[in-house]
Every structure is written in C-alpha cells, then in structure tokens.
Amino acid sequence: MKRKTIIGAVLALGVVGAGFALWMMWRPEIAAVSQPQSAGRDTLDRGRRIVEAGDCAVCHTRPGGDYMAGGLPLITPFGTLFTTNITPDPETGIGKWSLPAFERAMREGIARDGHFLYPAFPYVHYRKLSDADIADAYAFLMSVDPVKYTAPENHMVFPMNFRALVSFWNLLFLHGDPLEPLPDRSAQWNRGRYLVEGAGHCSSCHSPLNLIGGEKSSELFNGGIVDGWTAPSLRGMAEAKKPWNETQLVAYLTGKVAEDHGAAAGPMLPVSLSIAQLPVQDAQAIAHYILDLKQSSTVATSPPCPPVTNAVAKALPGASLFDGACASCHGAAAPMRAIESRPALASTSAVTADSPRNLIQTVLKGIPMSTSDSSHYMPGFADSLDDTHLAAIAEYSRNESCPTRPWTDLDKTIKSIRAQE
Ligand code: HEC
Ligand code: HEC
Ligand code: HEC
Structure with missing residues (x-):
C-alpha cells in the first residue's frame, strides 16, 4: 500500500471513529411542534388502552400528584431517578413533542432534545409496540390535562450521572423490532405475547437482572426482585405445586382474588388494576400466554411440603x-x-x-x-x-x-x- 493511501485510510478511520463516538454520546434534536392536533374518539379510546396496558400512569403519576405529571421517585442500585411530566404542557411536559419525537423515545429511549433516557423507563419493551399503537398512545397523552410541574433533580451515582453512558447499555440490551405475530400460533397466544412482552413489560420485574440492571436474556420470566418484593417466576405455572388455571390467573391479573391463590399485592397491585381496565379478552390472552411459558431448567424448584397436622x-x-x-x-x-x-x-x-x-x-x-x-x-x-x-x-x-x-x-x-x- 502506498504511503498516501495509508494516511488516507487512517484519516478516514479517524473520522468514522469520531463520528461514532459522537453518535454514541448524542442524538439530534427533533424540532418542536406547536399544539398537536386533537384526535377522534376511537383513537383516544385505543390510546387509553395502550397507556393502561403499559402502566404509564403507575410510574408517571406520583402519589397525590396530577395524572401523568411525573415526580415519582424510582430507587435503583444506581441512584434515585424521578419520572418526568408527560402531560401536554409545552414548557414542563411533552406538549412540544411531535409523534416522531415520541416514537423515538418509546423505541430508542431518546428525549426530544436528543439526551439519552435511563432504561428505568422500559423503552426496551415499548419498542416492540406497533406503529399504530404508539401513535394512538401519543394521541391519548396529548389529550390529557396539561399540568405545569417539573420533577425534582435525579440523584444518580457517579458515573451513572452521565447519561451518555446509557448508549453503551443500549448497545447491549436494545434490540428487536415491533413484534410480528407467529403464524403457527393462535391469535390469542399472539395477543398475549404482544401484551406481555411489549406494553406490559412483565419480564422487567419477573426476570433476574445482571449487575448493570439488564434482564438476563437466558433467564427471562424466571423471577426477580423489585422494590424489596419477590416477583415470582412466571414459568411452569400450569404445572406448579399448586397449579394455576386460566380462570384463576385472569382473576389475579384483574385485581380480584384468585381461587386457591389469593390476590395481588405490592408492586403487582397497580399492574393488575391497570389490566382490569382493559377488555377482558386481553387479560385472558395474557393468562393464556403465561400458562404456556415452560419451566426452565435453570430454576431449581424446591420439593413440595408434606401435609401438616x-x-x-x-x-x-x-x-x-x-x-x-x-x-x-x-x-x-x-x-x-x-x-x-x-x-x-x-x-x-x-x-x-x-x-x-x-x-x-x-x-x-x-x-x-x-x-x-x-x-x-x-x-x-x-x-x-x-x-x-x-x-x-x-x-x-x-x-x-x-x-x-x-x-x-x-x-x-x-x-x-x-x-x-
Ligand atoms: C417503570 C416506570 C415507568 C413506566 C411504566 C413508564 N415510564 Fe416513562 N419514564 C420513566 C422514567 C424514570 C423516565 C425518565 C427517564 C430519565 O429521566 O432518563 C421516563 C420518561 C419518559 C418519557 C420522556 C419524557 C421526557 O420529558 O424526557 C416519555 C415520553 C415517557 N416516559 C413515556 C411513557 C409512556 C408512554 C409510558 C407507558 C406506555 C411510560 N412512559 C411508562 C419511567 C416509566
Ligand atoms: C413492577 C413490577 C412488576 C411488573 C411490571 C409485573 N409484575 Fe407480576 N408480580 C410482581 C410482584 C412483586 C409480585 C408478587 C406479588 C405478591 O406476592 O402479592 C407479582 C406477582 C405476579 C403473579 C403471581 C405469581 C404467583 O406465583 O403468586 C403473576 C401471575 C404475575 N405477577 C403476572 C404478571 C404479568 C402477566 C405481568 C405483565 C402484564 C406482570 N406480572 C408485571 C411484580 C411485577
Ligand atoms: C381486615 C382484614 C385483614 C386483616 C386483619 C389481615 N389481613 Fe391479610 N389480607 C386481607 C385481604 C383482604 C387480603 C387480600 C386477599 C387475599 O389474598 O385473600 C390479604 C392478604 C394477605 C396476604 C397475601 C396473600 C396472597 O394473596 O399472596 C398475606 C401474606 C396476609 N394477608 C397476611 C396477614 C397477616 C399475617 C395478618 C395479621 C398480622 C393479616 N394478613 C391481617 C385482609 C386482612
């Protein structure tokens, strides 16, 4: 190779490298919009259901605070993080966000101004939603009462206070396209999978996390710990010591008492109250899909206990x-x-x-x-x-x-x- 070519190659590599480094740290801003258009009733109804299925209000409404105005503290191993205001207030909420800006946040975890969002916001799951569902959720959020409120500042520990580090996390954990139905499975099973793996982000609590807070992909749904509660394994529920059937699961998932099992408490209670707002077919589809998750060989199950006198x-x-x-x-x-x-x-x-x-x-x-x-x-x-x-x-x-x-x-x-x- 001639000397000039080598220098050229090195320079080109340098430019590509610098470009990559910059891309890793920063994304372009998406232009602000003035008040977005209002949507029709059907769109709003569909959007409200996506927002319920995604538990948006569970995190984005603090106790005693206004609907979707944010401010709920989330305590993570990397510090305390506050949810943001996602009402359409133009100054403190997302009122200036266009649909493409919202969609980028939901699929890639990037805010409108280009900063990286922390993955406590479950965009790794929301990216699996269809374009239509994201658009409907956007239309619904733009229709709620705008509230002027700014959440307190986060207290993340060094080095996690540098948001750009999230881009490395994303390289590891952010993949997958919107979920397409599997042709060899029933419509109900596919609907359940879509709700569980997409909006419902069930595996974010029901899976063990690795040291940097990512779900261990080989142990999805094997059970995890969240806010000091055990989120039990969702595998093999149909064959468990005390098996679950679809009726019991539907009752449990919709905030009622499940025969032989009891009712949801702790972090699962708001999840079940959200599912209760969906058409019952959705709860049935979730139950159907969960009951099909097979016991995995990596989970040690303890033997049943003998009867008691x-x-x-x-x-x-x-x-x-x-x-x-x-x-x-x-x-x-x-x-x-x-x-x-x-x-x-x-x-x-x-x-x-x-x-x-x-x-x-x-x-x-x-x-x-x-x-x-x-x-x-x-x-x-x-x-x-x-x-x-x-x-x-x-x-x-x-x-x-x-x-x-x-x-x-x-x-x-x-x-x-x-x-x-
Ligand atoms: C488990 C809690 C949790 C849930 C559930 C959740 N979010 Fe969030 N969301 C957050 C946190 C925390 C942030 C702030 C992240 C940050 O500051 O880096 C956030 C940020 C956002 C942002 C960026 C806003 C901004 O001002 O930058 C949008 C948009 C958003 N969420 C929409 C939604 C929608 C829509 C849903 C439901 C489909 C949802 N979120 C559900 C925790 C959650
Ligand atoms: C915010 C964390 C969180 C999310 C998200 C979550 N769960 Fe849970 N789940 C829990 C916790 C904690 C428990 C234990 C509650 C208790 O013991 O009362 C639980 C319990 C359960 C149980 C009862 C298991 C048993 O053996 O008793 C089922 C079933 C369940 N969740 C299904 C789901 C499904 C389906 C989703 C998604 C639609 C989901 N969970 C999303 C935290 C979560
Ligand atoms: C005023 C009535 C009341 C009292 C008193 C009460 N509980 Fe409960 N408890 C409930 C209800 C209602 C539920 C939820 C429905 C269910 O699971 O049957 C519940 C659920 C529970 C659960 C969760 C079971 C599950 O579904 O997984 C436990 C554990 C529990 N109670 C323990 C106790 C203990 C221990 C005490 C005494 C220190 C106690 N409770 C006192 C009403 C009560």
Missing part, C-alpha cells in the same frame, strides 16, 4: 399473635373465608415461597383500598407489630404450610425491609 402448628408462640391480629380475616371461621371463600393464607404464594419477603412486605404495608374490589383491603401493621412479633407470626404461618422447611432468614429479612422504609 394442627398440633404442630398450634404449639408456636406466633399462634396467639395470629389469632389476635390476623384471624378476624384470615382465620378459618372468618367471614372473609367462610362467606367469600377466600383461600387459606397457608396456600398463597406469600407463604409457600422460599423467601419470607412478600409475607413480611404484605403485613408491614398492607393492601391499599383499591377501586376495583373494596373487600380486597388489608391494613398495614408496620406501626403495630414489632420485629419479634412479626417474626413469630411469619414463623407460625410458614409452619402451617411447610413445617419441614422453616424460613431461616426471618430476622435478617425483616431488618432489611424495615431499613428501606
């Missing part, structure tokens, strides 16, 4: 505490069980799980009153039970369901959950 259960100190604090609702003779035929606590996944985390969380925080089912309410006991009493009640409940494998990490788990409050 009452004598063993009653001997524990937690028994009288349970009688006082819990039995009025969860005791065998309580109206909630006798009349409404709710499942015994011992058979719910909070008690049969390998970790006591969800039982402790439920008892401390309770289950807030929700509009879908007012009898689905449980008071929180954070102020009325001390750690020793809570541990005794947990020990007793576990013993009723699995005396051969008591929880050994009760005190530690209670302390760590209390410390997060």
Whole structure:
C-alpha cells in the first residue's frame, strides 16, 4: 500500500471513529411542534388502552400528584431517578413533542432534545409496540390535562450521572423490532405475547437482572426482585405445586382474588388494576400466554411440603399473635373465608415461597383500598407489630404450610425491609 493511501485510510478511520463516538454520546434534536392536533374518539379510546396496558400512569403519576405529571421517585442500585411530566404542557411536559419525537423515545429511549433516557423507563419493551399503537398512545397523552410541574433533580451515582453512558447499555440490551405475530400460533397466544412482552413489560420485574440492571436474556420470566418484593417466576405455572388455571390467573391479573391463590399485592397491585381496565379478552390472552411459558431448567424448584397436622402448628408462640391480629380475616371461621371463600393464607404464594419477603412486605404495608374490589383491603401493621412479633407470626404461618422447611432468614429479612422504609 502506498504511503498516501495509508494516511488516507487512517484519516478516514479517524473520522468514522469520531463520528461514532459522537453518535454514541448524542442524538439530534427533533424540532418542536406547536399544539398537536386533537384526535377522534376511537383513537383516544385505543390510546387509553395502550397507556393502561403499559402502566404509564403507575410510574408517571406520583402519589397525590396530577395524572401523568411525573415526580415519582424510582430507587435503583444506581441512584434515585424521578419520572418526568408527560402531560401536554409545552414548557414542563411533552406538549412540544411531535409523534416522531415520541416514537423515538418509546423505541430508542431518546428525549426530544436528543439526551439519552435511563432504561428505568422500559423503552426496551415499548419498542416492540406497533406503529399504530404508539401513535394512538401519543394521541391519548396529548389529550390529557396539561399540568405545569417539573420533577425534582435525579440523584444518580457517579458515573451513572452521565447519561451518555446509557448508549453503551443500549448497545447491549436494545434490540428487536415491533413484534410480528407467529403464524403457527393462535391469535390469542399472539395477543398475549404482544401484551406481555411489549406494553406490559412483565419480564422487567419477573426476570433476574445482571449487575448493570439488564434482564438476563437466558433467564427471562424466571423471577426477580423489585422494590424489596419477590416477583415470582412466571414459568411452569400450569404445572406448579399448586397449579394455576386460566380462570384463576385472569382473576389475579384483574385485581380480584384468585381461587386457591389469593390476590395481588405490592408492586403487582397497580399492574393488575391497570389490566382490569382493559377488555377482558386481553387479560385472558395474557393468562393464556403465561400458562404456556415452560419451566426452565435453570430454576431449581424446591420439593413440595408434606401435609401438616394442627398440633404442630398450634404449639408456636406466633399462634396467639395470629389469632389476635390476623384471624378476624384470615382465620378459618372468618367471614372473609367462610362467606367469600377466600383461600387459606397457608396456600398463597406469600407463604409457600422460599423467601419470607412478600409475607413480611404484605403485613408491614398492607393492601391499599383499591377501586376495583373494596373487600380486597388489608391494613398495614408496620406501626403495630414489632420485629419479634412479626417474626413469630411469619414463623407460625410458614409452619402451617411447610413445617419441614422453616424460613431461616426471618430476622435478617425483616431488618432489611424495615431499613428501606
Ligand atoms: C417503570 C416506570 C415507568 C413506566 C411504566 C413508564 N415510564 Fe416513562 N419514564 C420513566 C422514567 C424514570 C423516565 C425518565 C427517564 C430519565 O429521566 O432518563 C421516563 C420518561 C419518559 C418519557 C420522556 C419524557 C421526557 O420529558 O424526557 C416519555 C415520553 C415517557 N416516559 C413515556 C411513557 C409512556 C408512554 C409510558 C407507558 C406506555 C411510560 N412512559 C411508562 C419511567 C416509566
Ligand atoms: C413492577 C413490577 C412488576 C411488573 C411490571 C409485573 N409484575 Fe407480576 N408480580 C410482581 C410482584 C412483586 C409480585 C408478587 C406479588 C405478591 O406476592 O402479592 C407479582 C406477582 C405476579 C403473579 C403471581 C405469581 C404467583 O406465583 O403468586 C403473576 C401471575 C404475575 N405477577 C403476572 C404478571 C404479568 C402477566 C405481568 C405483565 C402484564 C406482570 N406480572 C408485571 C411484580 C411485577
Ligand atoms: C381486615 C382484614 C385483614 C386483616 C386483619 C389481615 N389481613 Fe391479610 N389480607 C386481607 C385481604 C383482604 C387480603 C387480600 C386477599 C387475599 O389474598 O385473600 C390479604 C392478604 C394477605 C396476604 C397475601 C396473600 C396472597 O394473596 O399472596 C398475606 C401474606 C396476609 N394477608 C397476611 C396477614 C397477616 C399475617 C395478618 C395479621 C398480622 C393479616 N394478613 C391481617 C385482609 C386482612
């Protein structure tokens, strides 16, 4: 090669490299629009359903705050992040965003002005939505009441406070096109897959995360931990020790009590209340798809527990505490069980799980009153039970369901959950 050609090649490489580096750090701004056009009723209805299916309000509405105005803190291992205002206010919300700007945010995690958005915003899932669904969601958001509100500043730890680093994360985790139906599967299965993997972003909580907060692709739906709760594995539910059927799953997913299993609490409660807003066929499709997720070989399942005799259960100190604090609702003779035929606590996944985390969380925080089912309410006991009493009640409940494998990490788990409050 001649010397000139080599220099030329090196220069060209340099330019390409610099261009790539710049592209990694920055994206162009998309021009502002003045007030976007209003949409027809059908479009708005469809858009509202996408927005429900995507739980947008769960994150973008802070407790006591205006609908979609943002400001909810999300605590991540990399610092605290606040959701932003996605009402159509032109100054503090997304009122100046065109549809292409919105679509770029949903598919690539880039804001209108070109900055990278943190992946706590589940754009890795929303990118799987169809163009039409994104357009309808946009039209709906542009129709909500504009609110002037700016979320507090984020507190991300170094080096995560540099947003440009997200571009490396995106190289690893941002791929896949809008989901196309698989021709060999039923329409219901395909609808379920679209809702679960796209808008519903179920695997973001129900999968283990790696050290930089990406979902482990080989372990999708194997179960994860979110906000100090266990999000159980969604695989093999039809063949579980206590199997789920479609009717039970649909009830659970729509904020009701599932026969033999109980009801959603913690971070799953708002998800189920959102699904309850969708046509019931959507909940059925989600259940149908979930029941088809096969048990994966990487999850160790513990053996079932042998049946229990009452004598063993009653001997524990937690028994009288349970009688006082819990039995009025969860005791065998309580109206909630006798009349409404709710499942015994011992058979719910909070008690049969390998970790006591969800039982402790439920008892401390309770289950807030929700509009879908007012009898689905449980008071929180954070102020009325001390750690020793809570541990005794947990020990007793576990013993009723699995005396051969008591929880050994009760005190530690209670302390760590209390410390997060
Ligand atoms: C799990 C929580 C979560 C959910 C669910 C969620 N978002 Fe967000 N979203 C965020 C966070 C956090 C940010 C801010 C990210 C940042 O500042 O880097 C954000 C930012 C955005 C932005 C960029 C706004 C701006 O001002 O830069 C848009 C647009 C957006 N979300 C739309 C949506 C839509 C539409 C949905 C529902 C389909 C949705 N989000 C659901 C957490 C969420
Ligand atoms: C924000 C995190 C989060 C998201 C998103 C989420 N889940 Fe959950 N899910 C949880 C947690 C936490 C629990 C445990 C709740 C409890 O024990 O009351 C749970 C429980 C469940 C259960 C009960 C499992 C069992 O064995 O008891 C099912 C079924 C379920 N989720 C399905 C879904 C589906 C389907 C989606 C998507 C449409 C979804 N989840 C999205 C956090 C989440
Ligand atoms: C005022 C009635 C009430 C009282 C008192 C009460 N609970 Fe509950 N609890 C409920 C309701 C309602 C639910 C949700 C419906 C269901 O799962 O059956 C629930 C759910 C739970 C769950 C989650 C079960 C699941 O579905 O996964 C646990 C665990 C639990 N309660 C434990 C307790 C314990 C322990 C006490 C006593 C410290 C207690 N509760 C006191 C009403 C009550």
